[in-house]
Amino acid sequence: MSVPAVRELLVQSPLVAxxxxxxxxxVLQALSVRMVAAxxxxxxxxxxxxxxxxxxxxxxxxxxxxxxxxxATLHMLGPGDLVGAVAVFRRIPFPASATAFTECILLSxxxxxxxxxMEQYPAxxxxxxxxxxxxxxxxxxxxxxxATERVEQRIARTLLRLAGQTGVAASEGIEIGYPLSRxxxxxxxxxxxxxxxxxxxxxxxxxxxxxxRLRVVLRNRQRLEQIANRGx
Amino acid sequence: MSVPAVRELLVQSPLVAxxxxxxxxxVLQALSVRMVAAxxxxxxxxxxxxxxxxxxxxxxxxxxxxxxxxxATLHMLGPGDLVGAVAVFRRIPFPASATAFTECILLSxxxxxxxxxMEQYPAxxxxxxxxxxxxxxxxxxxxxxxATERVEQRIARTLLRLAGQTGVAASEGIEIGYPLSRxxxxxxxxxxxxxxxxxxxxxxxxxxxxxxRLRVVLRNRQRLEQIANRGx
DNA sequence: CGCAAGATTGAAGGACATCAAAGGGCGTGG
DNA sequence: CCACGCCCTTTGATGTCCTTCAATCTTGCG
Numbered sequence: 001m002s003v004p005a006v007r008e009l010l011v012q013s014p015l016v017a018x019x020x021x022x023x024x025x026x027v028l029q030a031l032s033v034r035m036v037a038a039x040x041x042x043x044x045x046x047x048x049x050x051x052x053x054x055x056x057x058x059x060x061x062x063x064x065x066x067x068x069x070x071x072a073t074l075h076m077l078g079p080g081d082l083v084g085a086v087a088v089f090r091r092i093p094f095p096a097s098a099t100a101f102t103e104c105i106l107l108s109x110x111x112x113x114x115x116x117x118m119e120q121y122p123a124x125x126x127x128x129x130x131x132x133x134x135x136x137x138x139x140x141x142x143x144x145x146x147a148t149e150r151v152e153q154r155i156a157r158t159l160l161r162l163a164g165q166t167g168v169a170a171s172e173g174i175e176i177g178y179p180l181s182r183x184x185x186x187x188x189x190x191x192x193x194x195x196x197x198x199x200x201x202x203x204x205x206x207x208x209x210x211x212x213r214l215r216v217v218l219r220n221r222q223r224l225e226q227i228a229n230r231g232x
Numbered sequence: 233m234s235v236p237a238v239r240e241l242l243v244q245s246p247l248v249a250x251x252x253x254x255x256x257x258x259v260l261q262a263l264s265v266r267m268v269a270a271x272x273x274x275x276x277x278x279x280x281x282x283x284x285x286x287x288x289x290x291x292x293x294x295x296x297x298x299x300x301x302x303x304a305t306l307h308m309l310g311p312g313d314l315v316g317a318v319a320v321f322r323r324i325p326f327p328a329s330a331t332a333f334t335e336c337i338l339l340s341x342x343x344x345x346x347x348x349x350m351e352q353y354p355a356x357x358x359x360x361x362x363x364x365x366x367x368x369x370x371x372x373x374x375x376x377x378x379a380t381e382r383v384e385q386r387i388a389r390t391l392l393r394l395a396g397q398t399g400v401a402a403s404e405g406i407e408i409g410y411p412l413s414r415x416x417x418x419x420x421x422x423x424x425x426x427x428x429x430x431x432x433x434x435x436x437x438x439x440x441x442x443x444x445r446l447r448v449v450l451r452n453r454q455r456l457e458q459i460a461n462r463g464x
Numbered sequence: 465c466g467c468a469a470g471a472t473t474g475a476a477g478g479a480c481a482t483c484a485a486a487g488g489g490c491g492t493g494g
Numbered sequence: 495c496c497a498c499g500c501c502c503t504t505t506g507a508t509g510t511c512c513t514t515c516a517a518t519c520t521t522g523c524g
Contacts, residue, residue, distance in 0.1 A: 193470090
């Protein structure tokens with residue numbers, strides 16, 4: 001991959017916002033680029049972090065395998081997002097695993113180099129604080145949802161959130177931009193694939209969504225937002 | 233409150249870890265101290281942050297009022313914790329409300345002064361990043377629990393976590409260090425007070441806990457950890 | 465065409481929320 | 495100091511949401 005293209009990928013990330021061009025050059029110097037296939041594990045829960053990863057392209061799923069063998073998905077990351085950043089900054093074992101959900105381009109620095117760069121360019125640390133804060137907020141919001149809302153509401157919220165992140169305009173509506181099974185949705189929402197299937201089918205009959213194998217198109221965003229917020 | 237005493241309260245906080253004595257003096261200069269009664273609201277969801285607060289003494293509950301009138305508790309903060317820090321750093325409205333759960337001593341800087349101090353003493357920003365990262369991790373962990381575990385497991389986890397934070401050795405076991413109702417526990421766990429009452433009663437009969445009005449003593453930490461981890 | 469992975473659907477059971485009512489403990493005011 | 499009242503807690507009954515299990519159907523691909 002050519003260097004200019006890498007620069008384009010990197011500047012998507014909030015991590016390097018407000019960085020002067022020479023600083024950005026310096027950051028680019030130390031950066032490695034690699035492409036990984038869908039379903040590749042980037043790291044496992046419990047591993048020690050060795051590199052700071054910025055997702056250049058593709059989708060990464062961050063998840064935990066929980067007692068009882070039930071997996072729970074914490075994040076679906078898109079281009080520009082940091083992968084496993086908290087563990088790198090805190091120098092602790094990863095609290096979750098990360099899997100390339102689609103084919104991905106990863107930009108990375110060694111953990112040591114990343115920390116040096118943060119020393120040298122304080123703006124990076126400021127950006128990191130902002131980014132981690134945003135993630136904490138999102139987690140807090142989802143925790144509140146999970147604690148108080150029903151499955152149908154949570155499915156609506158999940159689809160709206162995913163569509164907002166990586167949705168692409170479809171013929172009539174917004175389509176999640178990558179293949180997503182009922183099981184995948186269930187792991188995000190905290191339920192099982194049967195429940196997801198029933199809810200989606202029901203919505204499809206009412207014209208709120210269009211469904212297919214590994215595919216969901218949001219046809220009526222407003223009604224879905226009503227369901228997400230008022231439960232009806 | 234005398235200045236030496238304030239210093240003692242402040243150094244509990246990870247925010248000022250590794251700060252040189254003169255830097256700490258400088259930080260102390262800009263600091264305000266106040267005491268608030270239990271049940272005082274520190275800020276409401278949606279407010280704009282005006283100050284950075286470190287909890288010197290007492291317990292603060294961070295919570296959201298959700299659609300349908302169900303409150304959900306996100307954190308129970310103790311001495312040394314930052315209150316509403318993410319919103320201050322990100323200069324966004326508070327995503328949750330904060331209430332003094334017991335009588336509290338609050339240490340605070342104006343938001344502007346706090347940002348200046350972070351510029352001047354980079355260690356503070358590093359500490360802040362570490363702290364916010366830890367909170368993000370805790371939230372991720374709780375989200376996973378909430379998504380996959382049953383009420384009884386979550387109650388066990390909650391009691392163990394609270395006991396670990398602020399527990400005090402009781403005659404036989406660990407006692408949560410402040411008055412906590414079944415309703416309070418329910419709002420943390422994401423259930424209702426009836427369920428909490430039944431579970432605690434059941435555990436009390438087996439000698440795992442000792443219960444009372446606004447009071448829980450953990451008598452058998454090991455068994456509770458088993459319940460938290462294996463569900464049985 | 466046949467297989468594998470994903471999706472749907474029905475039935476049954478369990479965990480949990482909700483509603484209703486009654487039983488303590490603690491502070492307050494008489 | 496006692497009694498009243500309030501808040502917290504307990505407990506039972508009931509209903510419902512959701513999980514689980516089992517089976518069938520669909521879709522895409524080799």
